[in-house]
């Protein structure tokens with residue numbers, strides 16, 4: 001299927017590896033020109049070169065922390081202030097107990113996982129509306145549907161973003177712009193490997209055993225791949241997906257046990 005987005009321009013945040021890279025790769029495969037971002041310059045430049053080589057599309061790498069104003073300003077400058085497609089992503093807040101977190105911890109989580117994507121939506125969506133076409137996909141988490149108690153900061157910030165998107169998506173849809181959220185369950189990225197390693201140490205088992213135990217909680221019996229995640233992201237960004245507005249799409253192998 002031709003997704004009809006060849007020649008469009010996209011900003012993909014937090015994209016040197018993992019789910020963000022999966023999205024960048026799927027968009028590059030459709031002929032989308034990219035600005036990609038991550039904090040670590042070396043891995044980001046390598047990811048950009050990999051995409052240029054394999055897909056022959058222009059890819060600009062802009063190193064910086066997308067949760068800061070300076071990081072966002074650098075990415076927006078590389079775009080000349082305009083993009084057709086925005087993929088919002090960043091690392092998640094740290095785990096802990098609800099009794100651990102002070103006001104500053106909540107402010108930091110809100111800054112990173114709610115206000116940073118909202119700032120980029122505010123910067124780029126007005127231009128998309130003027131041009132009559134745009135796509136925004138926010139990478140959130142299955143924790144929005146089914147809370148993960150140790151990730152209370154993440155549950156809080158991502159649910160706030162979800163509320164913003166629910167209303168805003170319906171205010172911009174009439175101008176050809178869609179905003180949707182993708183909710184990852186467990187995917188085989190460095191983050192999942194780090195969580196497996198942490199569980200293995202806590203329980204005195206091997207990382208492979210920890211992974212097998214987590215895979216057993218997923219009806220599909222395995223972790224998702226960044227490639228599968230990116231394919232859904234590219235479809236949401238396609239010209240075929242203009243009627244999908246303000247949705248929260250779970251990619252979790254069936255792990256969240258719910259009818260709707």
Ligand code: NAP
Pocket residue numbers: 013014015016017018019020037038039040041043064065066067089090091092093139140141142184185186187188189190191192
């Ligand atoms: P990952 O494999 O650790 O990759 C994270 C990517 O984001 C890297 O390219 C990293 O590069 C970049 N990054 C992190 N913080 C950044 C920041 N502040 N500014 C710019 N770039 C940043 O993580 P992932 O598994 O792809 O997860 C992506 C998101 O999905 C996270 O928010 C995570 O919480 C969420 N999620 C993941 C899973 C899963 O199973 N993988 C499940 C649910 C939710 P640098 O470190 O160089 O910046």
